[in-house]
Amino acid sequence: MKIFILVLFLLTYALIVALPKFKVYITGAACLVAVISCAISGDMGVLSALSGIKINVVLVLVGIMLTVGLFSETGMPNKMADKLVSKTPNALWAIVLLCALSGLISAFVDNVATVLMLAPIGLAIAKKTDVSPIPVIIGISVSSNLQGAATLVGDTTSVMLADFAEMNFFEFFFLNGKPSIFFAVEIGALLTIPFLIFIFRKDNKKIKLEPSDSKVTSLFPTVMLLINLVLLIVFSFVSELIPVGIPFVKWLVDNGNGLICFIIGIICLIHHTATVKSNPIKTAIGAIDVTTVLFLIFLFVLIKAVESVGIIADIASLFTSIGNSNVFLLYTVIVFGSVLISAFIDNIPYVATMLPVISGLCVSLPSVSPYLLYFGLLCGATLGGNLTPVGASANVVGIGILSREGYNTTYKDFFKIGLPFTLIAVLSGYAFIWIFWGMM
Numbered sequence: 001m002k003i004f005i006l007v008l009f010l011l012t013y014a015l016i017v018a019l020p021k022f023k024v025y026i027t028g029a030a031c032l033v034a035v036i037s038c039a040i041s042g043d044m045g046v047l048s049a050l051s052g053i054k055i056n057v058v059l060v061l062v063g064i065m066l067t068v069g070l071f072s073e074t075g076m077p078n079k080m081a082d083k084l085v086s087k088t089p090n091a092l093w094a095i096v097l098l099c100a101l102s103g104l105i106s107a108f109v110d111n112v113a114t115v116l117m118l119a120p121i122g123l124a125i126a127k128k129t130d131v132s133p134i135p136v137i138i139g140i141s142v143s144s145n146l147q148g149a150a151t152l153v154g155d156t157t158s159v160m161l162a163d164f165a166e167m168n169f170f171e172f173f174f175l176n177g178k179p180s181i182f183f184a185v186e187i188g189a190l191l192t193i194p195f196l197i198f199i200f201r202k203d204n205k206k207i208k209l210e211p212s213d214s215k216v217t218s219l220f221p222t223v224m225l226l227i228n229l230v231l232l233i234v235f236s237f238v239s240e241l242i243p244v245g246i247p248f249v250k251w252l253v254d255n256g257n258g259l260i261c262f263i264i265g266i267i268c269l270i271h272h273t274a275t276v277k278s279n280p281i282k283t284a285i286g287a288i289d290v291t292t293v294l295f296l297i298f299l300f301v302l303i304k305a306v307e308s309v310g311i312i313a314d315i316a317s318l319f320t321s322i323g324n325s326n327v328f329l330l331y332t333v334i335v336f337g338s339v340l341i342s343a344f345i346d347n348i349p350y351v352a353t354m355l356p357v358i359s360g361l362c363v364s365l366p367s368v369s370p371y372l373l374y375f376g377l378l379c380g381a382t383l384g385g386n387l388t389p390v391g392a393s394a395n396v397v398g399i400g401i402l403s404r405e406g407y408n409t410t411y412k413d414f415f416k417i418g419l420p421f422t423l424i425a426v427l428s429g430y431a432f433i434w435i436f437w438g439m440m
Contacts, residue, residue, distance in 0.1 A: 001041040002309045008034060009306055013344060016390065017411055024291050027298035034305035044308035052304025053297055054348075057112060057393050059258025061293055064116040066265030067228060069287025070272050071221035072120045079216055081124035091129035091203040095136055096196050098122055099143040103189050106144040107154045109232045110257045111394040114144040117225060119401045131203050134402055134409055138417045139196055141398030142386040146192065146425055149382040150185040152240070157351045157382055164355045165374055169240070181375045184432040188383070188425035195424055199417060218275070221268050228264045232257055292400030296393060300346070307349045315341060315350070316357040327368050330361070331376050331438060335430050338380025339422065343387035351381050372437040379429040386422040389414045 012030040016023045038044035071077070081094075088094040098118060106114040118140050126133035148155030152162045152169045158181075161167065167175070173182045216222075235256050244250035252259070273280045306312065315337075334354075341350055354377055362370040385392030389399050389411065395418070399409045 001037065001043055002311060002314075004037060005034060005305050005309045006311055008037075009302065009311075009344075012302065013390070020408075020410075024295050024298070027295055027302060031298040031301045034302055038305050038308055044305055048308065049301050049304055052307070053300045054393075056255040056258040057110075057300075058293060058297065059255060059262040060110050060112050061116070061296070061393075061397065062288055063258065063261030063263070063265035064113050064228070065288045066284060067221060067225055067261070067268045068116050068120060070268050070283075071225050074218045074221055075216050076219075076222045077120035077124040078128075080121050081128055084121070085125060085128060091125065091131050092197065092200045094125050094129070095122070095131070095139065095200050095203070096193060098125065098136075099139040099196055100189075100193065102140045103143040103147040105229070106394075107147040107150045108236055109229060111144040111148055111155070111392065112397050113228075113232060113257070113261060115141050115394045115397050115401075117229065118144075119398065123401075123405060129203065131200075132407075133405065134407055134413050135199060135417055137398045137402050138395075138409070138414055139199070141392075141394045142418055142421050143189075143192070143196075145386050145392045145394045146189055146383060146421075147185055149378045150182050150189075154236075155382055156348055157378055160348070160351055160355065161374055161378055164359075165370070169237075175371065178436050179432075180371075181378060181433075184375065184379060184429040185425075187432055188428040191424050191428050192421055195420060220271050220275075224264050224268050228261060231260045231264075235260060289400050289404050291403070292397055295400070296396055299390065299396075303346045303349070306345060307353075312345065312350055312353050316353050327365065327372075328434075328438065331372060331434060332430075334358070334373055335376045335380040335426065338377055339384035339387060339426055342381045342384035343391040347381040347385060351377060354381075369437050372433065375433045375437060376430070379426060379433060383422055383425050383429065386418045386425070388418070 008030055012026060015026045019026065035044070035046060035049045038049070039046060084097065085091070085094050088097065098121060102114055102118050105117075115137075119137055122136045122140050123133050125131070126136045149158055150172070152158050152167070152172050158172070162169075162172070172180050174180055239253050239256055242249065242253050244253050269280055269284060272278060272283060338347075338350070338354075355374070358370060358373045358377060362368055362373065385395065389395050389409070395414070399414070402409050
């Protein structure tokens with residue numbers, strides 16, 4: 001069964017690459033085959049398969065799509081784009097600043113939410129400056145995915161590491177008198193800025209904005225979007241203080257970001273229905289990208305099947321077999337192996353499996369700081385998602401937004417930015433972590 005699921009998984013990805021327009025049908029069919037096969041073999045029941053769906057991500061996606069959809073209808077993104085472009089010398093700097101803002105926000109807010117909030121502004125800037133929106137949205141997506149590991153509250157994998165290694169929020173900045181993972185990520189972020197400047201180097205003509213006749217029809221979605229952002233930041237800190245001994249409370253904490261976004265989205269929908277007298281169902285269907293939501297759900301279930309048959313555990317065992325030979329080699333394999341794995345497999349079950357493996361390795365290697373391998377794991381597993389369009393939920397959502405706007409994004413379009421972006425961020429983080437935690 002393990003070989004069958006692995007072949008199914010690889011075949012699914014190959015078909016997604018070859019036939020991107022049919023990716024929902026491909027992943028849906030593969031998901032159904034995986035669930036039936038695992039249920040027959042006893043490796044995974046239907047309920048277990050459904051548990052692989054990240055409810056938090058789905059709720060964030062649906063809620064923010066509702067809010068952002070109504071936000072876009074008000075004409076506010078155009079106004080914000082005008083303001084940003086007017087304060088920058090050309091389109092190049094407007095786009096680079098937007099990507100940098102995406103990274104900054106995602107250090108404290110869910111990456112998917114960050115992309116959904118900033119994408120309308122990116123699309124408006126691209127339209128006003130006659131730039132292709134494809135690299136703009138890809139730049140926003142990969143930038144948001146980059147800085148998730150910078151802080152304890154930036155990404156689920158960071159929360160997992162903090163819980164396992166008993167790290168607090170400030171120890172992501174300095175730990176045992178040494179610079180911690182935050183600086184490894186931020187150095188990578190700074191080094192990607194020259195790359196983004198290079199990518200958009202041709203868009204350096206001075207922009208002359210013509211007076212715009214568009215008016216902002218309502219401030220309500222904009223205000224609610226800002227409230228959403230503030231609540232997400234506040235919750236990211238408060239959630240660490242909430243005791244999760246009761247299952248229901250734990251569920252609320254685990255899905256807190258999604259619940260906030262979903263409730264805000266429903267409030268915006270109700271307000272829009274009451275003021276514009278529109279059909280709420282028609283409005284919701286128009287705002288939500290059902291194709292992207294279904295694709296992610298099917299992908300989550302398929303990855304749960306990969307986890308259930310033991311493929312991820314086998315990968316962890318492979319790392320263990322390398323552990324007794326050479327520390328530098330082990331560190332290198334963990335970083336770049338994690339990059340390759342998380343480019344195709346969700347990083348949450350992978351990191352959950354690898355944390356105890358690394359802890360066990362360090363017991364047999366007492367001279368090695370466990371944080372060297374912990375940080376290497378986080379660096380590779382978090383940043384590796386930018387290697388492919390389906391490696392991170394933020395990338396899937398970004399491409400879904402482009403598709404909804406009528407733009408066909410090819411793998412070549414994504415690799416042109418995602419591949420060098422990932423290499424720059426990973427190599428700089430890899431070197432930084434080794435210098436401070438492997439050599440000192």
